[in-house]
Amino acid sequence: MSRLNYQAARFLTSAPTLAACPADAGAEVAFAGRSNAGKSSAINALTRQKALARTSKTPGRTQLINFFGLDDTAERRLVDLPGYGYAKVPDKVKLEWQRHLADYLRRRASLRGLVLLMDVRHPLSEFDQMMLGWADEAEMPVHILLTKADKLKRGAAKGALQQVRSRLREWEDLVTIQLFSALKKDGIEEVHARLDDWLLAEPR
Template sequence: MSRPTTNLNYQSARFLISAPTLASCPTDSGAEVAFAGRSNAGKSSAINTLTRQKALARTSKTPGRTQLINFFSLGDDTSRRLVDLPGYGFAKVPEKVKLEWQRHLSDYLQRRASLRGLVVVMDVRHPLSEFDQTLLGWADDKHMPVHILLTKADKLKQGAAKAALQQVKNRLREWEDLVSLQLFSSLKGQGVEEAHQRLDGWLLDNHETL
């Protein structure tokens, strides 16, 4: 992939639409990057930090409340989008609902042609949950690149955070051609530029000519 010569303006991101199913999603054209993660991993906070907005992605004290696929356009350019996928994990909802979420997530990841990359958000203190690994398996089947944000890095001392990063890298060696990862802190603004570079690489890559 060639390095993009232009940087996107993530602060221009604005809400586009919420979709309960794949069929309700916007037209499957252009390029989009989806964010997925356990309900308490700080996914909404990460999206808000990356777009320098306080409430673009709604944060909730009740993990897993969001059950919709939320799309955000970058300004007026609806051909480039950020996507907030439903959280998974600690949601206090019936098992039937959880299974329905999982089905919609699988449909989206397997069938969405405009999806260029997947950002998986994990708490640096509790990475690679069972469902995190399921997501990586879906991405592997689709040959979809993944970038992992190890969030809440401010909760650990610098040495411990770097050690946790290396441990996750070691566990993901079988996927090293598909997966990249970094430390991230919404509270401190750590890792924003690195994450923007990854998003730029996916959203600005000229797939139309391939």
């Protein structure tokens, strides 16, 4: 059983830059992924809410950093980072997103961990590797969700998991990996356990 009540999650605010984020206190975990990796669906499945994180038929709509509080004081938060790499936006805007993402990951003191979502059929894209590089620089633990696991047969999904594990062996002290399906609600308890570990830990 999860120790935090993820169903109690509620929207707090959206911020275009690090300066506009809520006070850098308490503990938060950020979710990142390419715009078509199923990030919003995963957040909704984890909180058992249908529309906490807005899902869009046009990937890449989330261009703001969205904060969700898990308790009355919002001392513990989930953070939905801008989807990246699929949206039809000018390169200048994409570079701006990258700058704000890097800024947030490097400088946010209350950030305890990063959940990085990858489509199980297309893992370790250029964006994923860039995020892992930033996390490595910041010594930030990362939990990878290989999403849409229901799209593959069980054997193929496990094979994809092993392949990603072996490619990330050099990062095994920082990175954990699991299969996840928002549609079938598979892997939710495992994610809750990881979030509990991060959000309830004493500050570093």
